[in-house]
Amino acid sequence: MNETRILTNEIYDAIVIGSGISGGWATKELCEAGLKTLVLERGRMIKHIDDYPTMHMDPWDFDNRGEKSKRILERKSKQNRTGYTTHPASQHFFVDDIDHPYNEIKRFDWMRGYHVGGRSITWGRHCYRWSAMDFEANKKDGHGVDWPIRYTDISPWYDKIEEYIGIQGENMDLPQLPNGKYTTPFEFNCVEEHLREQIAEKFDDRIIAHARTAHITGDKVHEGRSKCQYRNRCIRGCPFGGYFSSLSSTLPAAEKTGNMVLRPNSIVHEIVYDASTKLATGVQVIDANTKEETIYSAKVIFGCASAIATASILMQSKSKRFPNGLGNDSGELGHNIMDHHLGVGAKGTAEGFDGKYFKGRKPAGIYIPRFRNIDSKTEHKDFIRGYGYQGGASRSNWSRGVAELSYGKELKEALLKPGTWSIGMGGFGECLPYHENKMTLDYNKLDAWGLPTVTFDVEFKENEKKMRKDMQEQAVAMLKAAGYKNVSGFDNKSSFFPGLGIHEMGTARMGRDPKTSVLNKHNQIHAVKNVYITDGACMTSAACQNPSLTYMALTARAVEHAVKQLKENKFKNA
Amino acid sequence: MDRRKVLKNMSLSLGFAVSAPTMLSILNSCTSNVATWIPSFFTETEGHMITQLSDIIIPKTAIAGALDVHVPAFMDKMFNEIASESQKETMKEGATAFANTFKNVFGKDASAGSKKEFETVLATYFDVPTDQQKQISEMMNQNKSKLTGKKLNTFLIYKFLTETRRYTLYGYYTSELVGETILSYDPIPGHYEACIPVEDIGNAWSF
Known part of the structure; x- marks a missing residue:
C-alpha cells in the first residue's frame, strides 16, 4: 500500500487524531490559539442535530418497539455486551464488530463509536474532579508509578472546563x-x-x-446550546445541545475560528518520526473509503483517539529509534490498562x-x-x-x-x-494499574485496511x-x-469484565521517569516532545470517578504548553 | 395456491390495510369484533386464539383495549422478527396444547371458539389462589426437555398463555394510542418538578 502514498504539501501547525471528548477540546484550544489545525477522525461525518436520527422517536416509533433486530445482534455482538448501546435508539453510534474486529485472550468489552464526535455523543456525562488523594494514591501504596502532577496542577483547568461545558451539581466540601x-x-x-x-x-x-453531570441548568449562555429539556434521551444526541459533546460545543467553537480543517474517514495508523530532529513530522492516514494513503505534516501532534486506539497507533509507529513503538523506551506502552x-x-x-x-x-x-x-x-x-x-x-x-x-x-x-x-x-x-494488563497487536489478523488488530489480555x-x-x-x-x-x-x-465501564485508561501513562512511563507531566512523549497524548491513554491511575472531565482538563492544559513551545520555536521538525 | 398463501400474499402486498369485509369473506371464522390482520407466524386458528385472549386480558371499556391497538398483529410481528428460535418453538407447541385442550373441553375447534369459551379456559388457568400461583411460576421455570405427558402439556399451556399475556401488556402499553392519549405524554417536558401530587399528573408517564 505504500506505493500510493501521497505527501501533502501543506504543513499544519497541529494535527489532532480523533474528534471525541479529548480531540474536541484539543482542537478548540489549538484553533483558538491561532493554530491551523487538522482534525483526523477515522469514522464518518456526523453533524450536530442533522445526524441524530432517533432524537425525537417515541417507543412506538421504533420498529418492534425498539427491540434489537437480529441483524444488529449479529453485527454488533461485542457492542451488545453493555446491553444498552445496541438499542435502536443509539446503535448507529457504536461500531460494527465484524468490520472492526479485535481479539481477546481474556474477555475485554471494547465499546467504540467511529464517527465525528466519537463517544462524546453517547458518554455518561458524569463529571467528578479527581482529588489530591487520587493523584497521590500510587505513590502512597506503591501500585503503578507516581503521577507527575498533583491536584493543584490541574485544578485551574478543571475550573476552565467546567465553566465552559456547563455542569450541574453542588459543592459538598x-x-x-x-x-x-x-x-x-x-x-x-x-x-x-x-x-x-x-x-x-x-x-x-x-x-x-x-x-454532577454536563447538562446546562441556570442562565449562563453557552453558545449554540440551550438548557436541558428533561427528555433523558441524551445518548441519541440532543437537538437542544442540553448536554456537552464535541458536536454541540468544542468543534463548532473551533470551526468558528476558521483554523480548523476536519477530515472524517481518515484512519491514522502511524506517527512519522524523524530521528534527525527527534520529533514527529506528521501522520500517515488511510482513507477509510478509498483506502488511499496520505501523509499529513504538522509541527505538533495531539493523540486523542482513545486509550486503546492511541496506543495502537503508537505501537504501529515503528522506526529504527523506536522498534517497539513510538515513545516506548519504557516498555510500558499498551500496558497498565484500567477501567472501572x-x-x-x-x-x-x-x-x-x-x-x-x-x-x-x-x-x-x-x-x-x-x-x-x-x-x-x-x-x-x-x-x-x-x-x-x-x-x-x-x-x-x-x-x-x-x-x-x-x-x-x-x-x-x-x-x-x-x-x-x-x-x-x-x-x-477503582481498578489498580497492573503492568501485565496489556494489549498487543496481531499482525496475522489484519482488518479491512490491512492494519493489525488489537489483542486484549486484561483482567480485574x-x-x-x-x-x-x-x-x-x-x-x-x-x-x-x-x-x-x-x-x-x-x-x-x-x-x-474490563471495558464495560467504557473508561479505558493507562496504555501510555504519564510519569516522572522515562524508564517507567511514556508521557511526562505535560502529556508529551518523553522522547518525542511534539507528540502529546491527552486521552485515557495518559492516565497513571484510574481513581473511581468518571474520567472524561480529567481528560478534558489535561488536554486543555497540554495545549497551553504546546502553544507556548511553538511560540518559542521549540519544535523545529521541518 | 391454498387459502393461507393467498392471505399471506395479500398481507405482503397490502400490509394490514386489507379491509374488514374482504377479510371476513375469506376468514369466515372471524367474529366481527376482530381487527383486520393476517397472521404470518401464527396460523389462522392461533391468530383467532391470541385475538380472543388479548381481548380478554386487556378488554375494551370506556378506555381502548388490546384490539384497538392491534396487539395480535404486534405479537405476530414480534414472534416473526424478534423471538428466539426456542421461544418460537415453545409458543407454537403451547398454542397446539392449548388448542387441543380447547377441543377436548368444548368439542369443537378453537378457531370456532367464542369469547365466552376462551374466558372459561383462561379463568381455569389464571384464576388461581396466590399460593398456587407461586407453584405455577416455579413449574414454568423448569427445563422443558425434562417434562413429559400431562406435566409437559400444562407447562406448554401456561407458557402460551403467559407469553400471550406478556405481549398483550407490552403491545398495549407501548402503543402510540395508549402512550399519547391515555398515559401521560410529555415528549419535551422543558422543566423538572421533583415532588408533586400524583393527582396533578393522573395516569403514569408513558415513558
Missing part, C-alpha cells in the same frame, strides 16, 4: 471530591430526598450528593410515597462519594482505594404487571397508574474482587438502614 464550578443541581425527587435524609441521620461517614468495575449494587422499594410523582425526566440522580480509605479512620482491611455509587429513584411502569396472572378491566386500569417507587444504586470501583484482580464485595454489602446496608423494602443486592458477574 469533601476532600475526596473537590468543589467545582457548578450550576443549580437537578432536584432530588421525594424518595431520593428521603434517602439523603436517612443516610445523613444514620451514617456519619458518607453522604448522598447530587450527581461496575454492575454491582443494590435496589429496593420505597413505601409511603404513592401520592407523590414528578414531572420531567432528569438525566441524573444521586451520587455517593467514596467513603473507603479516605483516611486512617476509613481504612478497609481487605482492599485499597475506593468506589462511589450512582443511582436514583423512580416509579415502576406497566411492566410490573408482567409476572402476574391477572387479566381484565381492573388490570388494565391499575397498570395505567404509576407503580411502586423503587430506588437503586450501582458502584463504580483480587483488590477489585474484594472491593466489589464491600460495594454490594454497603449498598444493601444503606438501603436497609433507610428503611426500604425488598432490598436486594446484585453483583452481575457478566459485568465484571
Whole structure:
C-alpha cells in the first residue's frame, strides 16, 4: 500500500487524531490559539442535530418497539455486551464488530463509536474532579508509578472546563471530591430526598450528593446550546445541545475560528518520526473509503483517539529509534490498562410515597462519594482505594404487571397508574494499574485496511474482587438502614469484565521517569516532545470517578504548553 | 395456491390495510369484533386464539383495549422478527396444547371458539389462589426437555398463555394510542418538578 502514498504539501501547525471528548477540546484550544489545525477522525461525518436520527422517536416509533433486530445482534455482538448501546435508539453510534474486529485472550468489552464526535455523543456525562488523594494514591501504596502532577496542577483547568461545558451539581466540601464550578443541581425527587435524609441521620461517614453531570441548568449562555429539556434521551444526541459533546460545543467553537480543517474517514495508523530532529513530522492516514494513503505534516501532534486506539497507533509507529513503538523506551506502552468495575449494587422499594410523582425526566440522580480509605479512620482491611455509587429513584411502569396472572378491566386500569417507587444504586470501583494488563497487536489478523488488530489480555484482580464485595454489602446496608423494602443486592458477574465501564485508561501513562512511563507531566512523549497524548491513554491511575472531565482538563492544559513551545520555536521538525 | 398463501400474499402486498369485509369473506371464522390482520407466524386458528385472549386480558371499556391497538398483529410481528428460535418453538407447541385442550373441553375447534369459551379456559388457568400461583411460576421455570405427558402439556399451556399475556401488556402499553392519549405524554417536558401530587399528573408517564 505504500506505493500510493501521497505527501501533502501543506504543513499544519497541529494535527489532532480523533474528534471525541479529548480531540474536541484539543482542537478548540489549538484553533483558538491561532493554530491551523487538522482534525483526523477515522469514522464518518456526523453533524450536530442533522445526524441524530432517533432524537425525537417515541417507543412506538421504533420498529418492534425498539427491540434489537437480529441483524444488529449479529453485527454488533461485542457492542451488545453493555446491553444498552445496541438499542435502536443509539446503535448507529457504536461500531460494527465484524468490520472492526479485535481479539481477546481474556474477555475485554471494547465499546467504540467511529464517527465525528466519537463517544462524546453517547458518554455518561458524569463529571467528578479527581482529588489530591487520587493523584497521590500510587505513590502512597506503591501500585503503578507516581503521577507527575498533583491536584493543584490541574485544578485551574478543571475550573476552565467546567465553566465552559456547563455542569450541574453542588459543592459538598469533601476532600475526596473537590468543589467545582457548578450550576443549580437537578432536584432530588421525594424518595431520593428521603434517602439523603436517612443516610445523613444514620451514617456519619458518607453522604448522598447530587450527581454532577454536563447538562446546562441556570442562565449562563453557552453558545449554540440551550438548557436541558428533561427528555433523558441524551445518548441519541440532543437537538437542544442540553448536554456537552464535541458536536454541540468544542468543534463548532473551533470551526468558528476558521483554523480548523476536519477530515472524517481518515484512519491514522502511524506517527512519522524523524530521528534527525527527534520529533514527529506528521501522520500517515488511510482513507477509510478509498483506502488511499496520505501523509499529513504538522509541527505538533495531539493523540486523542482513545486509550486503546492511541496506543495502537503508537505501537504501529515503528522506526529504527523506536522498534517497539513510538515513545516506548519504557516498555510500558499498551500496558497498565484500567477501567472501572461496575454492575454491582443494590435496589429496593420505597413505601409511603404513592401520592407523590414528578414531572420531567432528569438525566441524573444521586451520587455517593467514596467513603473507603479516605483516611486512617476509613481504612478497609481487605482492599485499597475506593468506589462511589450512582443511582436514583423512580416509579415502576406497566411492566410490573408482567409476572402476574391477572387479566381484565381492573388490570388494565391499575397498570395505567404509576407503580411502586423503587430506588437503586450501582458502584463504580477503582481498578489498580497492573503492568501485565496489556494489549498487543496481531499482525496475522489484519482488518479491512490491512492494519493489525488489537489483542486484549486484561483482567480485574483480587483488590477489585474484594472491593466489589464491600460495594454490594454497603449498598444493601444503606438501603436497609433507610428503611426500604425488598432490598436486594446484585453483583452481575457478566459485568465484571474490563471495558464495560467504557473508561479505558493507562496504555501510555504519564510519569516522572522515562524508564517507567511514556508521557511526562505535560502529556508529551518523553522522547518525542511534539507528540502529546491527552486521552485515557495518559492516565497513571484510574481513581473511581468518571474520567472524561480529567481528560478534558489535561488536554486543555497540554495545549497551553504546546502553544507556548511553538511560540518559542521549540519544535523545529521541518 | 391454498387459502393461507393467498392471505399471506395479500398481507405482503397490502400490509394490514386489507379491509374488514374482504377479510371476513375469506376468514369466515372471524367474529366481527376482530381487527383486520393476517397472521404470518401464527396460523389462522392461533391468530383467532391470541385475538380472543388479548381481548380478554386487556378488554375494551370506556378506555381502548388490546384490539384497538392491534396487539395480535404486534405479537405476530414480534414472534416473526424478534423471538428466539426456542421461544418460537415453545409458543407454537403451547398454542397446539392449548388448542387441543380447547377441543377436548368444548368439542369443537378453537378457531370456532367464542369469547365466552376462551374466558372459561383462561379463568381455569389464571384464576388461581396466590399460593398456587407461586407453584405455577416455579413449574414454568423448569427445563422443558425434562417434562413429559400431562406435566409437559400444562407447562406448554401456561407458557402460551403467559407469553400471550406478556405481549398483550407490552403491545398495549407501548402503543402510540395508549402512550399519547391515555398515559401521560410529555415528549419535551422543558422543566423538572421533583415532588408533586400524583393527582396533578393522573395516569403514569408513558415513558
